[in-house]
Amino acid sequence: MEDEFGFIRKITPKQHHQESLQEGIGDDAAIWRPIKDSEQVVCLDTMTEGVHFTRRTMSPAQVGHKALAANLSDLAAMGAVPEFYLVSIAIPPSWNENELREIYEGMDSLALQYSVDLIGGDTVSTEGPLVVSVTVIGRVENGVRLLRKNARAGDVVFITGVLGESAAGLSLLLNNKLSDDVKPLLAAHQTPMPHIKEGRLLAGLKQRIALNDVSDGLASELHEIAEPSAVSIEIERDKLPVSEHLEKFNSEQQLNWMLYGGEDYKLAGTASLETFEAMKQQFEECDLQIFQIGRVTEKQSAFVYITDSNGKRALEKKGYNHFKK
Numbered sequence: 001m002e003d004e005f006g007f008i009r010k011i012t013p014k015q016h017h018q019e020s021l022q023e024g025i026g027d028d029a030a031i032w033r034p035i036k037d038s039e040q041v042v043c044l045d046t047m048t049e050g051v052h053f054t055r056r057t058m059s060p061a062q063v064g065h066k067a068l069a070a071n072l073s074d075l076a077a078m079g080a081v082p083e084f085y086l087v088s089i090a091i092p093p094s095w096n097e098n099e100l101r102e103i104y105e106g107m108d109s110l111a112l113q114y115s116v117d118l119i120g121g122d123t124v125s126t127e128g129p130l131v132v133s134v135t136v137i138g139r140v141e142n143g144v145r146l147l148r149k150n151a152r153a154g155d156v157v158f159i160t161g162v163l164g165e166s167a168a169g170l171s172l173l174l175n176n177k178l179s180d181d182v183k184p185l186l187a188a189h190q191t192p193m194p195h196i197k198e199g200r201l202l203a204g205l206k207q208r209i210a211l212n213d214v215s216d217g218l219a220s221e222l223h224e225i226a227e228p229s230a231v232s233i234e235i236e237r238d239k240l241p242v243s244e245h246l247e248k249f250n251s252e253q254q255l256n257w258m259l260y261g262g263e264d265y266k267l268a269g270t271a272s273l274e275t276f277e278a279m280k281q282q283f284e285e286c287d288l289q290i291f292q293i294g295r296v297t298e299k300q301s302a303f304v305y306i307t308d309s310n311g312k313r314a315l316e317k318k319g320y321n322h323f324k325k
């Protein structure tokens with residue numbers, strides 16, 4: 001690595017896509033003009049080598065892709081249109097400049113698909129593992145609030161895609177079980193696609209919808225809706241759609257990955273039956289997936305239950321937790 005200034009020059013985009021951008025990379029901070037009748041939405045998520053990826057589980061380009069995708073997924077969960085991103089990178093000596101460029105290429109090619117512009121960041125050295133933090137900024141129409149606290153008794157519980165593929169992919173990578181037929185599972189783990197289009201459809205309905213993206217696992221995300229909404233949620237085992245790529249694994253393994261695996265970056269939420277019917281129709285028209293998996297039950301302390309042929313049991317708020325392993 002020559003020096004950080006040369007590196008920043010190399011990763012500076014040659015053009016931008018957002019007309020609202022006034023000043024991007026190159027000064028002390030970026031400037032943009034918020035678009036009329038919309039509100040700004042912002043969030044930040046970090047990926048750390050050894051925790052979120054290793055050199056064995058992900059290539060540098062995949063690390064870049066996933067760091068941005070995880071953030072775009074949070075914007076999707078707010079129904080927002082992504083506009084800008086900023087990247088903080090702490091670089092250990094073990095990573096060379098080519099690999100770092102590849103991380104940015106991974107982000108760049110995903111960003112291009114959504115016309116999202118890189119407008120700033122920070123570059124530092126570290127003696128610890130590689131750490132990439134991405135901040136994304138987007139906008140949503142005034143008043144649209146797809147909040148976790150929006151669930152009400154009687155609502156339908158839905159998800160916008162199959163779950164568990166990423167955790168299965170990770171398990172195969174860690175156990176070196178790599179064959180052509182598992183490629184979709186590896187891709188689900190290494191290059192997940194954020195459900196931006198799904199989030200925009202949900203925002204466009206202008207209805208009360210509780211929404212969350214699945215980063216830590218379905219069980220954990222449903223608790224994150226049940227708690228602030230002060231409701232309980234009941235899902236049905238048989239209604240959880242099983243990915244065709246998971247069919248060869250046994251039912252218990254599938255369920256474990258679907259409920260607790262995480263990093264799926266699909267959306268999970270609740271809405272009234274009427275809103276759900278409208279949703280279903282629009283998703284169908286756009287060739288997008290949506291599945292009803294349960295109901296929000298009586299107002300009571302925040303529990304999440306699953307029912308199957310053996311009856312009903314409470315699901316723990318288990319899933320990926322950085323401080324409980």
Ligand SMILES: Nc1ncnc2c1ncn2[C@@H]1O[C@H](COP(=O)(O)OP(=O)(O)OP(=O)(O)O)[C@@H](O)[C@H]1O
Binds near residue numbers: 043044045070215216
């Ligand atoms: N270190 C922190 N300082 C300030 N706010 C934080 C910090 N960590 C998380 N938050 C805030 O807490 C809330 C929940 O964050 P959390 O990271 O659990 O959600 P998430 O990003 O959707 O999940 P995940 O990180 O698993 O993808 C968000 O409002 C987030 O901005």
Ligand SMILES: Cc1ncc(C[n+]2csc(CCOP(=O)(O)O)c2C)c(N)n1
Binds near residue numbers: 046070
């Ligand atoms: C090498 C390796 N080991 C384990 C995992 C699993 N993992 C790490 S973080 C996380 C939750 C999402 O993170 P966050 O909550 O920070 O958004 C999960 C499921 C992985 N991806 N790579």
Ligand SMILES: [Mg+2]
Binds near residue numbers: 044045
């Ligand atoms: Mg987070």
Ligand SMILES: [Mg+2]
Binds near residue numbers: 213214
């Ligand atoms: Mg989230």
Ligand SMILES: [Mg+2]
Binds near residue numbers: 320
């Ligand atoms: Mg998390």
